Amino acid sequence: MKIAFNQIKMIACVSTMAKVLISLALGISSNILFAEKKVESPNILFISIDDLNDWIEPLGGHPNAITPNLNRLTKMGVSFERAYCSAPACNPSRVSIMTGIRPHKSGVYENNSIWRNSPALKNAKTLPQNFSENGYKVFGAGKIFHTNFPDPESWDHFWPSKKVQRPIPPLPPEGTSLNGMNTSHFDWGSVDFPVEEHSDWLVTDYIVDQLSKSHDKPFFLACGIYYPHLPWYLPQEYLDRFPLDSIQLPKTIPGDLDDLPEAAKENIRFKDHQNVIEHGEWKKAVQAYLASISFADECLGRVLDALKNGPHANNTYIVLWSDHGWNLGEKQHWRKFALWENTVRVPLIFAGPDLPQGETRGAPANLIDVYPTLLNLAGLEIPKTLDGDSLVPLIEDDTARLSAPSLTTWGKGNHSLRSDRWRYTRYSDGTEELYDHENDPHEWYNLADKTEHADLIQSFQKYLPTQEADPTPGEAYSPPFFERLEEKRQILISEGFYK
Ligand SMILES: [Ca+2]
Numbered sequence: 001m002k003i004a005f006n007q008i009k010m011i012a013c014v015s016t017m018a019k020v021l022i023s024l025a026l027g028i029s030s031n032i033l034f035a036e037k038k039v040e041s042p043n044i045l046f047i048s049i050d051d052l053n054d055w056i057e058p059l060g061g062h063p064n065a066i067t068p069n070l071n072r073l074t075k076m077g078v079s080f081e082r083a084y085c086s087a088p089a090c091n092p093s094r095v096s097i098m099t100g101i102r103p104h105k106s107g108v109y110e111n112n113s114i115w116r117n118s119p120a121l122k123n124a125k126t127l128p129q130n131f132s133e134n135g136y137k138v139f140g141a142g143k144i145f146h147t148n149f150p151d152p153e154s155w156d157h158f159w160p161s162k163k164v165q166r167p168i169p170p171l172p173p174e175g176t177s178l179n180g181m182n183t184s185h186f187d188w189g190s191v192d193f194p195v196e197e198h199s200d201w202l203v204t205d206y207i208v209d210q211l212s213k214s215h216d217k218p219f220f221l222a223c224g225i226y227y228p229h230l231p232w233y234l235p236q237e238y239l240d241r242f243p244l245d246s247i248q249l250p251k252t253i254p255g256d257l258d259d260l261p262e263a264a265k266e267n268i269r270f271k272d273h274q275n276v277i278e279h280g281e282w283k284k285a286v287q288a289y290l291a292s293i294s295f296a297d298e299c300l301g302r303v304l305d306a307l308k309n310g311p312h313a314n315n316t317y318i319v320l321w322s323d324h325g326w327n328l329g330e331k332q333h334w335r336k337f338a339l340w341e342n343t344v345r346v347p348l349i350f351a352g353p354d355l356p357q358g359e360t361r362g363a364p365a366n367l368i369d370v371y372p373t374l375l376n377l378a379g380l381e382i383p384k385t386l387d388g389d390s391l392v393p394l395i396e397d398d399t400a401r402l403s404a405p406s407l408t409t410w411g412k413g414n415h416s417l418r419s420d421r422w423r424y425t426r427y428s429d430g431t432e433e434l435y436d437h438e439n440d441p442h443e444w445y446n447l448a449d450k451t452e453h454a455d456l457i458q459s460f461q462k463y464l465p466t467q468e469a470d471p472t473p474g475e476a477y478s479p480p481f482f483e484r485l486e487e488k489r490q491i492l493i494s495e496g497f498y499k
Pocket residue numbers: 050051089090229323324
């Protein structure tokens with residue numbers, strides 16, 4: 001199956017095919033060609049920014065965005081402009097990145113799925129476990145796995161703890177809803193704290209420290225920045241960077257929902273939207289999200305400075321990704337948990353020795369491809385059990401394409417496919433959406449019932465999964481956000497991290 005895929009990949013791209021033919025004539029694979037020019041056992045700096053959609057300057061998703069360090073990283077490497085998550089929620093997305101197995105194979109569709117209980121994942125070798133077996137030191141800090149399900153066996157060391165991936169962030173007094181909506185962590189506003197005490201700042205302190213010293217082995221270092229995940233609590237100066245009267249709301253049109261199938265509408269968080277509108281909070285939410293991105297970008301800048309000024313600047317590959325996109329009122333939807341472009345589009349940037357610099361790629365890519373790509377960059381063998389493909393041929397050649405469109409799954413039976421031009425979505429009840437991004441970048445006009453697109457839809461359908469795992473059971477009790485934080489605080493107290 002994998003061989004057949006690779007054959008299609010060769011046919012799909014003439015210039016890559018030429019390269020492969022030369023390689024075959026020489027009796028070597030294109031991976032080995034790449035391995036020959038790279039540094040021996042390069043380090044991997046694996047950076048995740050949680051819940052970051054395309055509202056960053058390099059992706060042009062929002063005119064008010066201020067992200068100098070994401071700009072800088074993009075200039076250092078290659079940015080995929082059509083990169084998508086495998087699932088639009090933290091747990092399924094992160095599990096698929098870390099194991100290389102897709103949600104429809106593992107049955108990990110939900111945030112509460114106990115992923116190591118999935119038969120397909122029980123013994124799955126995670127990305128750090130794979131690097132560890134290949135002689136790497138594997139360690140990190142911050143949110144890498146979903147908060148509820150860290151994977152202690154994946155790491156040699158994790159800060160602040162293998163069980164709790166980040167310190168507790170500064171919060172307003174208990175029971176305070178800053179936006180007045182009383183909707184748990186769907187909250188935002190000004191909280192006065194020194195940024196040096198924020199959990200993301202402390203996580204990057206740890207990363208900065210590790211990047212500044214030598215290690216006795218090559219390393220896989222994971223940096224999980226939590227913002228712009230909710231709640232968006234920030235010192236006023238961050239909010240002031242985005243004056244309310246300058247804030248542009250996401251573009252919407254009246255009647256946008258009229259052409260959606262019921263299955264699509266069931267994903268919409270109408271209650272959130274109603275709350276935001278009734279409390280007059282739409283612009284403030286956009287402001288707080290942009291401010292949280294700006295803070296995350298500052299944390300990223302500290303990490304990039306440390307790498308540049310430390311001993312590992314010339315032999316480290318960087319990958320930066322976010323786990324899914326985010327809606328802020330487009331289609332009256334908020335948060336993730338849906339299959340539209342802004343819900344599933346993510347930043348995905350690679351940089352490092354011998355990679356092109358300051359280039360973008362329009363080829364559709366998926367976060368499932370991160371695992372094989374990093375192995376490829378490090379010159380390691382890519383297990384046949386992985387669902388993704390190495391993006392190295394695409395990084396090297398901007399005309400190269402993978403053999404299939406980029407697939408995102410949201411719950412069993414609901415899938416969305418993205419090609420260069422089109423997004424096709426099919427729900428478990430057979431209803432569909434089709435959007436033409438050449439003429440409709442906001443996905444306002446669902447073309448699925450237009451007969452002239454029947455052949456196009458059929459061409460997408462052959463990429464839909466035909467066998468799908470049943471959902472992996474979830475936690476019996478999944479505590480609300482702030483209770484979960486308190487549980488984590490108690491673990492950190494019991495481990496002596498907090499007095
Ligand atoms: Ca997330």
